Amino acid sequence: MKRDHAIKPPADFFGPHGVMRRRLSRPTLTRAMRDWVNxxxxxxxxxxxxxxxxxxxxxxxxxxxxxxxxxxxxxxxxxxxxxxxxxxxxxxxxxxxxxxxxxxxxxxxxxxxxxxxxxxxxxxxxxxxxxxxxxxxxxxxxxxxxxxxxxxxxxxxxxxxxxxxxxxxxxxxxxxxxxxxxxxxxxxxxxxxxRSSLALRRTLEIRYANFTAFAVDVLARGLKRNQFERRFADFVDEIAGFEATRTFVAFEDSAMRSRGAHLARLNSEFMDACARLHALHQLLKRLRASHAALILAAIGPCFDELGALLEVHRGAGADVSRVVEDLGLFRANLPRRIRETRRPLEAASAEALSDFDTAAELLYRFVGEWVNYSETYASLWRRAESQQQSVRRGQNPQKAHRMNKPESRTxxxxxxxxxxxxxxxxxxxxxxxxxxxxxxxxxxxxxxxxxxxxxxxxxxxxxxxxxxxxxxxxxxxxxxxxxxxxxxxxxxxxxxxxxxxxxxxxxxxxxxxxxxxxxxxxxxxxxxxxxxxxxxxxxxxxxxxxxxxxxxxxxxxxxxxxxxxFPADMRWLVERILGDLRARAISACKDRLPGLNRRFQSSTHDLTSQLRMLLTHRSRRRRDALRWMLATIEIGHAVIDLRNEATRADYAEVLQPHWRGGLERVCDELARLFEHPGPHALESALVAVRSATWLAQDILQAVHADRGRRHDLQRILSCLHFIRSALLDKDAPFNPR
Structure with a gap:
């Protein structure tokens, strides 16, 4: 019977006594040592x-x-x-x-x-x-x-x-x-x-890379609901803990104290980017659930292009300046592409056109928030550029710090x-x-x-x-x-x-x-x-x-x-904090507009972090609390956008005398829904949103020849349509279905 011949190792694979040894190169040893040190x-x-x-x-x-x-x-x-x-x-x-x-x-x-x-x-x-x-x-x-x-x-x-x-x-x-x-x-x-400053820099780098990967997955429409909720909740925890990190870095490094306003603005802009991405994900989920294949096929190439652009810069070592440049070019070309894509859809139903316009508006807003966050992140470690950016935005460092300081509520x-x-x-x-x-x-x-x-x-x-x-x-x-x-x-x-x-x-x-x-x-x-x-x-x-x-x-x-x-997850205690969380949506409907978005975002994330600490992992009540947070951020952010757009469109009340009353009714009914959730309050909110939508469509017909005013009304209609779709979402916590 013939015997197979074994392959002989090279001669230098053996030690002086014939014992095999593995040759390790210097780069391999250096890399292993670096990994162990870190x-x-x-x-x-x-x-x-x-x-x-x-x-x-x-x-x-x-x-x-x-x-x-x-x-x-x-x-x-x-x-x-x-x-x-x-x-x-x-x-x-x-x-x-x-x-x-x-x-x-x-x-x-x-x-x-x-x-x-x-x-x-x-x-x-x-x-x-x-x-x-x-x-x-x-x-x-x-x-x-x-x-x-x-x-x-x-x-x-x-x-x-x-x-x-x-x-x-x-x-x-x-x-x-x-x-x-x-x-x-x-x-x-x-x-x-x-040094805490080095650790903070590494943490921000990892957060930027993780959020880029998260955005790529959302744009690819490959995330299930529980996966999205879990990953989004992790970002909420990071937002809530960022203020503590910034505090102890200021004790260590005087340069970081001077960048306190910049860091606060960075966290605020990250909250805005998270909110926009969440709104985009929710709309895509509803479009898929309603089998809106025509709209998905029309807007899909824009999402795919943005996802591919972000995929190129995915990773912890991304050149953020290049990201800003590429996203800025994409954003500049987006309105023209949206107009060209929309023309073949004008024969579609009004509901389909509203879905398309809302998706396009949310995509444009998300890219804008991502550009702002990336610009602030890229200039964080360049002090002179950081100060110039504050000046360009019309803020001195002390005022910027006060404006962007997170709110904590207990x-x-x-x-x-x-x-x-x-x-x-x-x-x-x-x-x-x-x-x-x-x-x-x-x-x-x-x-x-x-x-x-x-x-x-x-x-x-x-x-x-x-x-x-x-x-x-x-x-x-x-x-x-x-x-x-x-x-x-x-x-x-x-x-x-x-x-x-x-x-x-x-x-x-x-x-x-x-x-x-x-x-x-x-x-x-x-x-x-x-x-x-x-x-x-x-x-x-x-x-x-x-x-x-x-x-x-x-x-x-x-x-x-x-x-x-005194168990920490007592039902009455959790309900009290959930009540405070829902009250953030009420404040989005009622409070004064200057600084409202920052106050709303920071207090909502802080309350959500408190709830996640109280409730045990993988429990039904924890998932319900997270969905209330998502609904609060989604509708609250949309209401703030609606109020801001309506304030800029000051001519609408002249063209439609009932416009201001209709908008106030929307805010009142949404506030009532979050204060006392129930089928009757939900139906009243839907009726108010529908009435305001009809009024806005009447105004749109009157200003259709004016391109600037037409775009203002289209943004208002997108906000109203998004709020309506959020209210009808079968996964919403206040929806009995």
Whole structure:
């Protein structure tokens, strides 16, 4: 039987002892190293900086002979962030929060000397109010309010029955926190700093590329409804979180502070582009559902050409200046192409012509918004051009920043809900402490305060509290090992750092894992609080276990209250926020026009982001909330366009005396529909839109010879037709079908 001959590898494929080796070129190694540095390497850098800052804070606090150096180390683990700008921002607000909390502890201690019941009541009100304010003022301001409440409890509760030591405790605690802030800021800024401005630039580049890909998919008409909703919702989350990113970048880079107005305008124009693309997608979906093959075949080549143009520039390294140039040329030629395409359709039905005109108008508006966004994005990193662009638009930087600053709205019932939830958890822990005189009861109250504060901005407060409880259990067990077996054998600070570093790095690493951050936070923070070394060591294992039980019990108590008594997705609470969301459409119909589009867009996206945090993933209520958001953006944006176009067409009222009343009736009926959704309100809105459409068609006949006025009326008719198609959409949340 004949044997096959194997192919021999080249001679240099073997090592000196005949062992095969793979030849790696220098570019391959360089690329692999770059990929590692930009992924896992960043995690290891964060761990190195966190552990270094924690041990440095511990050493400085010991050197200064502060009574509890572990508080300084705990501060580092609460503060440390991947980017230096984030650490500086959190440090700034932490200093303010610590100062206010210290003053509150002194005031409450002076008012309720040796009156634990009244003192505890005052502390509950103060801490709960601070946590509610943190929910109202989000991002890094959230941290300042949280610290104002938590610091007051941390200082005042251990000294409630010993007021003579309250002032000294406040000073030493402030000093320990200040050491932690100083060390975390210094290490983050000096040891291989990661600049937030570079990360922001990369984030904006990725967002631009992702949105380009999203637009290509929409224009290709290949996205299903759930795919579109999911990807659009991701952009909503990015819009809502952009203001926080811009804030901490301003703390790090003075040049970025000067570009604050430019960044705000960039986000505002991105919201406009998203809204236009959504409207375009909705119209294409309805045209396909109504089998409007004639219209799709007529307008399709324009969509295909735009999609092909964007496809060429798809990717993270696109030349945005070239995109602006190509889109500008496409936009300049679009009206002529639309006129040529429309002539053969003039014999079609009025409904088909309205569909074509609306699709063409939406396409033209989307390209315009995309050009504006691309121009702003391209000039973002060129300061002189950025200032020239602001001047061309007639805005000084300060005024532009105020005009484009996003609006954030938090329902008053959400604030009341947060206040009551925190008050119940802290009140139960405090009442049990006072009733039983439990030695570790004060620490249980501090733990309850901490978990209420840290979970106030978490998407799932219950899961976060349970994860922190598990982290506290492992922190107690690890602390027991250190107190009984490790610390007694330590001689000198270098050896202490050597044994602490792996444990601290483990907690920091777990805290970076998505979905498991609560375990890492609970382990790191509570290990430092329970078993962190002090200048005067205390090797009392039973006290450690008792304190660990107190912290774990407070976390479990919070998780139970969050899940059973105050679940975040309570129907009445969600309905309140949905009511605020629908009220944005009412404001689009009723509020004054100057700046209305910006206010409408930013507040709508902010409320949607709040709803997405409250509702669980892949739930029916989450999908319903998202559809209300899409309907609100769709109709609200169209109404604003309608009102703007009607204001410019000031001659319409002269030609048709009932025009102004018909337009006001449209706005009134749409506002009534969003205020009280139902079949009757929907029918009234459709009747009002139909009546206004007939009036606009009468005016169009009167001004048909005037090209400029004819185009004005055609844009108004496109807005009305789009609103009507949105009201008739079978997927709309207010449509009973």
């Amino acid at each position: 992924s896992d390497g960043l995690i290891w850098l964060h761990l190195l900086k966190t552990v270094t800052a924690g041990l440095l804070a511990l050493g400085m606090a010991m050197l200064l002979d502060l009574p509890q150096p572990r508080i300084a180390m705990t501060t580092v683990f609460v503060l440390m962030q991947p980017f230096s700008g984030m650490v500086l921002a959190k440090s700034f607000y932490r200093i303010l929060g610590t100062a206010v909390g210290t003053m509150a502890a002194l005031v409450l201690g002076g008012l309720f000397v040796q009156q634990p019941e009244l003192y505890m009541l005052g502390m509950i009100v103060w801490v709960s109010a601070c946590i509610a304010a943190a929910v109202r003022y989000r991002h890094f301001r959230w941290y300042g309010f949280v610290l104002a409440g938590y610091t007051a409890a941390l200082i005042g509760i251990p000294n409630v029955m010993a007021p003579q030591g309250l002032f000294v405790a406040a000073l030493t605690r402030a000093a320990e926190v200040a050491v932690g802030i100083l060390c975390s800021s210094a290490v983050s800024a000096l040891l291989l700093p990661r 329902n008053h019932f959400v604030l009341l809900f947060t206040f009551l939830r925190s008050a119940v958890v802290i009140g139960i822990a405090g009442s049990f402490w006072i009733a039983t005189d439990w030695p570790s009861g004060g620490l249980a109250v501090i733990g309850a305060t901490l978990v209420c504060a840290l979970t106030s901005a978490a998407p799932s407060a219950t899961r976060m509290a349970i994860q922190m409880a598990v982290g506290a259990v492992f922190a107690t067990l690890t602390g027991y090992v250190f107190i009984c077996y490790v610390y007694p054998g330590i001689d000198g600070f270098p050896l202490l750092c050597t044994v602490l570093a792996p444990v601290l790095a483990l907690g920091a690493f777990i805290a970076t894992r998505r979905g498991a951050a609560g375990y890492g936070i609970g382990f790191s923070v509570f290990f430092c609080l329970l078993a962190g070394p002090d200048n005067v060591g205390s090797y009392v294992p039973d006290l450690l276990i008792n304190n660990g039980i107190a912290l774990t019990a407070s976390m479990l108590l919070a998780g139970l209250v969050f899940a059973v008594v």
